[in-house]
Amino acid sequence: MPTPEQILEDLRRIANEWRSFAVLWHVYFGVFAAVLAVGFRPSRRAAGVVLGLPLFSVSALAWMTGNPFNGTLFALAGLGLIAISARMGSAPVRIGTLWSAVAGVLLFLFGWFYPHFLDAPSSLTYAYAAPTGLIPCPTLSIVIGVALMVSGLDSRPWSLLAGTTGLFYGLFGAVRLGVGIDWFLVAGSVAILVFAGQSAGWLNPATLDVRLQSRKYRACIIAATGQGDYGHSLHMVFGLRPDVEIVGLADPDETARRARAAEAGAARTHADYREMLRHPQTHRLSRRSSGLFTTYRLGWTAPRS
Numbered sequence: 521m522p523t524p525e526q527i528l529e530d531l532r533r534i535a536n537e538w539r540s541f542a543v544l545w546h547v548y549f550g551v552f553a554a555v556l557a558v559g560f561r562p563s564r565r566a567a568g569v570v571l572g573l574p575l576f577s578v579s580a581l582a583w584m585t586g587n588p589f590n591g592t593l594f595a596l597a598g599l600g601l602i603a604i605s606a607r608m609g610s611a612p613v614r615i616g617t618l619w620s621a622v623a624g625v626l627l628f629l630f631g632w633f634y635p636h637f638l639d640a641p642s643s644l645t646y647a648y649a650a651p652t653g654l655i656p657c658p659t660l661s662i663v664i665g666v667a668l669m670v671s672g673l674d675s676r677p678w679s680l681l682a683g684t685t686g687l688f689y690g691l692f693g694a695v696r697l698g699v700g701i702d703w704f705l706v707a708g709s710v711a712i713l714v715f716a717g718q719s720a721g722w723l724n725p726a727t728l729d730v731r732l733q734s735r736k737y738r739a740c741i742i743a744a745t746g747q748g749d750y751g752h753s754l755h756m757v758f759g760l761r762p763d764v765e766i767v768g769l770a771d772p773d774e775t776a777r778r779a780r781a782a783e784a785g786a787a788r789t790h791a792d793y794r795e796m797l798r799h800p801q802t803h804r805l806s807r808r809s810s811g812l813f814t815t816y817r818l819g820w821t822a823p824r825s
Contacts, residue, residue, distance in 0.1 A: 524697050530585045535637035535651035545653025561612035564673045568605025571663045572598050574653045597685045604678045616671035624668030627708035631661030657693050660686040661705050664712050672715050679716035683709045738767045742793040745773035768796045
């Protein structure tokens with residue numbers, strides 16, 4: 521692994537020796553942004569491919585300067601984004617919510633004017649020759665910025681791959697290389713990851729509650745009448761849970777077994793708890809034991825499909 525000083529020197533060399541190539545990438549991204557600005561909406565598939573291609577430029581230049589790590593990672597990320605894009609439908613992209621659109625524009629501008637590494641005679645040089653399309657952070661900033669503008673292409677996998685790649689390089693640049701402005705990329709990457717989480721319902725309490733309620737667990741109850749009985753009516757707890765089905769109750773006492781099974785709504789009864797535990801439908805166990813101490817045990821396995 522090259523030292524931070526070597527990495528920084530290589531990035532400076534790329535930014536300055538390939539600045540004419542950076543101008544072409546500014547034209548490339550500028551045309552795409554202009555297309556969106558005038559109201560044209562390309563397909564999600566086309567937009568995903570357009571945003572994935574610049575990563576191969578970064579990969580090629582990384583290989584040329586002796587950085588196989590960046591070369592490999594950007595090649596894989598580019599292939600991943602294009603592969604995901606190829607599976608998208610032909611529906612047009614859509615502009616996202618106000619917060620995602622504003623965050624996207626700000627991140628796009630940050631990548632466009634990325635004020636680092638380039639030896640610019642004036643600040644205006646960054647407007648057309650900043651190392652976008654040449655080195656990781658400005659390139660990822662523009663790619664993720666555009667993705668935020670267009671609702672992450674309505675693709676969670678695409679947004680997650682772009683966001684995690686941006687988060688890694690943003691943190692590496694800001695923490696490892698000491699390039700403080702890369703915290704902007706970190707913020708943008710977190711934004712698209714949050715956006716992906718919201719679209720998946722991961723961060724929506726209402727959606728999460730519905731998903732949890734849709735899961736169904738099977739439970740069984742073990743008791744021993746005369747040796748602890750059903751202390752505190754523990755057998756009734758699961759009956760209050762809509763996501764739990766009581767599939768069995770074990771008690772050596774037949775009379776109590778039938779009565780308690782009827783109270784709990786148990787589907788089956790057993791005299792021997794070991795026989796019940798061998799049944800494949802058990803996911804949760806409630807136990808009342810005798811003696812000086814009262815013990816309750818809960819055991820989890822996978823939910824019922």
